[in-house]
Structure formats: structure tokens, C-alpha cells
Amino acid sequence: MHQQRIIYDDTTVRRFILASVLFGIVGMAVGALVASQLAWWQANLGIPYTTYSRLRPLHTNAVIFAFVGNMMFAGIYYSTQRLLKTRMASDLLSKIHFWGWQLIIVAAAISLPLGITTSKEYAELEWPIDLAITVIWVVFAINFFWTLAKRHEKNLYVAIWFYIATIVTVAVLHIVNSLALPLSPLKSYSVFAGVQDALVQWWYGHNAVAFFLTTPILGIMYYFLPKAAERPVYSYRLSIIHFWALVFIYIWAGPHHLLYTALPDWAQSLGMIFSVMLWAPSWGGMLNGLLTLKGAWYKLREDPVLKFLIAGVTFYGMATFEGPLLSIKSVSALGHYTDWIVGHVHSGALGWNGFMAAGMFYWLVPRLYGTKLHSTRSADAHFWLGTVGILLYMVSMWISGVTQGLMWRAANPDGTLLYPNFVETLLAIRPMYIVRFVGGSMYLVGFVMMAWNLWKTARAGKAVDGETTIVVEPPAPATEPAPASAPKPGWVQVVTGRPLIFAIAILTVTMFLGWAQPVRALVLMGAIVVLGEFAWMVTRRDREAGRPSWFGLIEGRPLAFTVLTLIAILIGGVAELLPTIMLKQAVPAHGQAQAPYSPLELQGRDLYVREGCYTCHSQMIRPFVAETQRYGDVSRAEEFIYDHPFQWGSKRTGPDLHRLGGKYPNLWHYTHMMDPRATSPGSNMPPYPWLAEQRITVKDAPKKLALMQRLGVPYSNADVDGAEVRQKAQAEVITADLATQGVQVAWDSEMVAIIAYLQRLGRGPQDLPAPPEKAPESPGRLPAATIASEEAR
């Protein structure tokens, strides 16, 4: 038996904090800029690199992955070492993790304004950067699990559970959603198309929120809140229930981003009900945070750290109530595509992530530099500026979202649209855009004050690394075998644990509910209730008898814990993704819009992606009369089967574009791209005049068709070979039309390509003979196949 001194690696923690604060300022400043662009279009500055649609992905990526990412790593590195009583396993891996992550951020900051993007929200980075993310994430995982392996604390504290869930799940999400076929080092196409791509994207997108912005921060809450409050954590059993419920349920909730779209009804319903069931597990985390302060609420008055942490947890509670609410189909019908969603995510990002970060930084930095916080008053001022900023932001977005949602659907007594002109609904909410800009800017000012305060604090002290002393006991072989009671080997205890058996039994029965007849379903539901009741009784008896809990067992076995977490998150993903991807054939493969894009349309589509049009325009008309009156027929799943990637969008700052094809003449599109206000007075769309100057890469056309061919799009080899000729022919029809109206553009200009794409939306390729008479398109009764015309050509 001897004593061992352990010095923690806090240098890495300091580095991550610095990076988080710096990139936080950048990310929020870009946020304030894009907010101003929505209120004043002139702020787009007329150049591609500062245009809203390219900067919005930069803002989201910077805030999520650079600000929160670095903050999360700082918190994880600091708390993990202390909770496991060991230094991080490898300083080298820590260094690679830190510098690799910063390089990825720099690559993102350069590539996104250049328009190098996959257009999948919060996963816009192109494939080489995606690969780098994978490598760095694996480095982080190795470092983390290696540290777990050499820990000096037998059982894992709840914070560590959340870190495990984060590492495992983000890896799965990132890899699946990034699957793409590269065309060049800077361009790739999602292997999924249309509905499948949408589902995979929002399974990822929603769980990026869950497992990047929520679970790691919950872990951080579980460490830093009781530390700062010097109070015990409220309830261990609440930790268990809310952790396992959260990781199991969260992963199912993705389809709530796709309610009333062309996604099959069953998947939508799963997304909705699992979101509703997330309410309590999310609030479990909030409760364990808030109730930890029980008996110490007075501390809130004097300690800015606690102010931030408690307000952060409170915003978490608000956001996780609003989330399930917005997931209810009828609420989503109103709120989806509006600013309500933007307000919702910012109550999470600014309130939860931003305030938890601030609380953690104000607590950590003085300790990391062996000194006191430079200015408590400044921290208090930051708190109030931030809080008022968030409230202005949220309230303005509520008003704006609900106003616009109601205006979109408002009808005259005869059932016609009260506001048929989209711009009217935009002008109505413009004041709210200004309020939002003010609120966001206040938040940014507070954040900059924090940066200054932390800097002064660090300068006043000097870097110190934490340390601890542990008592290392020599291995005690005598106690190990204990032959009398002959306990089963650990892994057998894990897999035969009662909670696991019951969970498997209940899940198995539930699975059959998916396709049961009503009567049988009732029997199955009864069986679930009985099983649950039985499980509850047994658990209680075990606890009263003082038997060691199965959860305690797996909390001492990181491998078993990790595997179980992985299984828990895979169930929901597999249940939703597999049928949708496998049942590809079930999508009726006919209909007008079914013929693959022409080469020029494909080139134009890439420009639509590059410019980020999806950040403001949807291509998904929902089955509401108000939408079909405004935009045209309901969008159907089979219309998107060649869309690699899908472009359904998630926000309508501008109108839906799915049935734009043929609505306006080419000249309208030209005029509109050069100066949107010339055709749509009052619009806040940025101008895109460079499209008329820049040229497409003519030679890419056959390459793109060949790549699409490999993805399963039915182009013939002749199509590929003839792509350049066909491309030019279609372009010249458009340039000739524009020329008759006095507009001269080069046939290979980007403008011509994007017009070709926009004119094709919602109908067939425009350079092929018109298909046979279009039957009235009521869902379920589709016009006969027209793919034949493509093959016959």
C-alpha cells in the first residue's frame, strides 16, 4: 500500500476554454450579422462570401461545433480526470484532439463562405473535413476510454455516463449522415436521396442537438453545479431513469422535423410520440440540477456562477417543454418553417449552452489560474445583459413565428387566402427581426465582457494544474475467488440483470405492436403493463432486501455500459431508418417529375446547394389547403427519388419553391437574381449578381451524370456521353429566350444553369418532349409512367 500523487492535465482544459471563448465570439458575431441581414438586406454587402445563405451555415457550425464543442471538451477533460482520479491517458492524444479540432474549425470557416457545402444542416462540411472529424473524434474516444481503463475510481459517476453516450452516439450519427460519394475533393453527393436523405438528415440533426448540445452539457451540469453550489446531487435514481430514458428515446424523435411532409405517416407519428415522451426524461435532468440547490437558494444572490448555471438549467427546462409541444402535429403545422423554431433553438443555444458555458468558465478559470475572478460585478452585468438579450430574442421570435404562421393560413370567408402575397407576411414580421438583432447583440456584448473578465483573471494568476493523492492498494488475491458464494462472472451478471431482461421483454412485445391487429394490440399492451408492473415489484423487493443493484454493477464496467448505451441508441435509429431505406421500392416509380435531371439542371442544382438557397426556401408543400392554394399540389415522396441530397429545407424566410417550375418566365428569374426587389418589392432576399458573371464547369456535366448513375439514378451510358451536348442545347434555348427580351448572358453562365434548375422544379426535365397529358394528380392515383419517354429517347 502506497500513496500516489496525480497531477491532472489542465493545460488542455485551458486551451479548450480559450478556443471556445474566441470561436464563441466569432460564431455569435456572425449570428448578429446574419440577423441584421434579415432585417436589412443591404447588410449582405453584395458579395458571395458575406451573403446570408452562405454565412448562416457558418454561424450554426461555429456555434455548435466550435463554441459548444470546445466548451464541452474543456468540461469533459477537467471533470473526467477528477471523477476518475487519474490524468488523461495520453497527453499526445489530447494535443492531437485539440489542434485537430481547431484545424477542422478553420477549414469550416474557410470552406463555408466559399460555398463548399453538402447542404445538410449542421453537417454542411464536405467530405475531407468529415473524414478529419471522424479521425479526431476517434482520437478523443481512444483518449477517453483509455483514461476510463486506468481510472482509480471503481464506479462511474453520472457525468461520465453522459460523456460515454455523447462519444458513442455522435460517432454513429456523423458517420451515417455523412455517407457520400465524392465528385472532387470539394464536392460530394449524399448516398441517400429524397425521403431517405431527409429522414437520415433529421435523425442526425435532431440528435446533434441531443448528443452534442445536450448530453455532454448535462454531464457538465452534474459535475460543475454541485461543485459550485457545494451541495449534494438530488437523486441518484432520478439520474438512472432520466439517463437511460433520454438516450433511448431521443434517437427516435428526429422525424418531428418532418411532420406533414412526404415522410410516411407512421414515421412521423413515431417522431411525434417519442418527442412527447421526452418531456419527463428531459425535466428529470433539470430537476436534478435545480433541486441540487435545495437549501442553498440564497447563494444565487451572490454567486454569478450559480446564476448562470441555474438560469441555464431553467432555459433547458423551457426548451425541453417547448420541444415536445412543437412536436405535436397540429402545433408543428403552425410553427414549422417559421421563426418560432428559430426562437426555440436559441433558447437552447443561448440559454442552456451559452449560460452553462459562462457558468463553467467563471468557475473554472479562477481555479485554473490559482486566483479569484477579476470582476464579479462585470459577471453580474453579463448575466443580466444575456438574460434580457435571450428574452428579447425568444419573445420576438415567438411573435414573429406565430404571426407569420397565422398569416400563411389566414383565409377569407370564401376560403381564399387572406394574404396571397408572401411578401406581406414578411413585412409584417420585419420589426421583430430588428428586435431579435438587438437581443442577440446584447447577448454578444455580454459574452465579450466575459472574455475580457476571464482574460484579466488569467493574467492576474498563473496556470496551475490540479492534483490529488490516492492510496493504491496492492492487488489482494485472497479476496478475489471467494469460493463459498461462487458469484457468477461479471458479464453473466450484466446480461442476466433483471432490468435488462425486463427491458428486452418489454421491447420485444412493443415491437409486435408495430403491425398488430387492434385486438391483439390491446392484449400486447396489457402484457406490457403486466410486465412493467412485475418489473417494478421485483425491483422494489430487491432494493428493500438490500441486494446490489444491477445499475451499480454496470456503472463499474465501462465496456458493458458503453455497449448497452450503443444498443439503446441504435434501436430507435434502426427501427426508423431501416424500413424507410429498405422500402425504397415501395415508392411508386412513376410520375412526371420522375425523370432524372437534365445535365444543365443538375449543374444548376449544385449552384442552388452552393448558394445555400435551402436556408430560406423549402421544397416541400404540406397537405394543407392554405399551402396548395399558395404553392401548388402537395409534394409527394416519389417526386424526390433522384434528389441527392434532398432540398426540403426547414425554414421559409421566402416562399416554398417546389412547384416554381414554369410559374414565371426566364426573364423573371434573371431579374429576380440580379435584384430581388425588382420583381418582389419588399423582399429581404440577397441579390446574386455574380451568377451572371461566373461560368459553370462545362466538363463536369458527364462526370456528374456518371456519379449519379453510380448512386442509382437511371441515366444510360449514352446520357453520360451526350451530357455536354445536351447541356449546351438546353442552355441555348434559355439564352435565346432571354436575348429576345434584351438580356445577354453567356450560355455557360451560372445564371442559365440555375434558371434551368428552377424552371424544372416540380415537373419533368425541360429539354425533353413534353410527356403525355398530365392527369389530375390526386394522391394515390398517379399518372402513368413517363420514365419510358426518357429511355426511348
Next chain:
Amino acid sequence: MSDKSLVHSVYDGIEEHDNHLPNWWLFILWTSIVFSAGYWFWFHIAEAGPDQLGEYAAESAEVAKRASGSTPASDDMLLTLAKDSGVLDSGKQVFQANCAACHGAQGQGLIGPNLTDAYWMHGGSPMAIHRVVADGVVAKGMPAWERTLGAERVKAVTAYLLTLKGTDVPGGKAPQGEPEQL
């Protein structure tokens, strides 16, 4: 509640209590689970409620019923409306909001043709104009407006167009189409 006997364990100085779950929290948990089971049963097992296209069909039928009061347009009706100042005011508003961007604020023609001259691409009779406004001309990029604006506003804007006809606004776009055969 947080009495010492409830301490579960201690990690890095953080005490972990093991308090009971609040009843109201359990109530939310179980209610949301029961609601979800019921929702799934109702819509996907018993199929007692409509799916989204079913809802849409019902809504469409409802709106169609509300719109059925409208009298179909005719030449005479449009000519009468063109003398009704109330209708013309609303027609002008519709024109400025939806048509002016392409046809000019005075109807002089910009992206779309001049509406003030004597030349018409698809006929200049009241019903011919009405048809173009209502159903559009996809080949020429004229949107179909009836679905978005509704029958009454299409009539009003057609009536307003009849008053623009022949005003020959100075600086108008060069004629397109055929001179109107009277």
C-alpha cells in the same frame, strides 16, 4: 428529505443523494407514455383517425363548399364590374400587389407584356383576359392566379385590367401578340 442516510456515494467530493422521484414528475412521465400508446393505437393500429392525406381531403372538401357560392365569370359580368368603383379599387390593389412587378405599375409592361396597348397574345375579350389571369399560360411564364387569389379577386383584377386596356401608357413595352379583333 436530503438526510444523511440517503447519501448514495461520493465522487471527487460531490455527494450523491438518492431522493424519491417527485410525484408530479412521475405523473408527467406516465401520462406522456399512456398518451403516446393511445395515439399510436388510435391512428396506426385501429386506424380510427385519418392519415394526413385524409385530413387534407376533408379540408379541401370543406373549402370547396365555402367557395361554391361564387358565380362563374362572363363577359357581361366583367364589363359590369369594370364600372363598379368598389370592385375596381380592390382590383387595383390586387394588381399592385401581385401583377405590377412584371407588368409595371401602370400596366406598361416589364417582364410581362404591355397591358395598355391594343395587342394581345391570348385575346383581349373580358373572358380571354380572365382565363389568362385565372389559369395562367405556363409556356410563357404567366402564373395561374385563381388558386392563390380566389375567384373574386381574379374577377376584380380582370375588371381593373379592362380599364387599363387602350390607355397606351407612354414609355410602354413594345407590342407583343396580335391586334385585338373587334
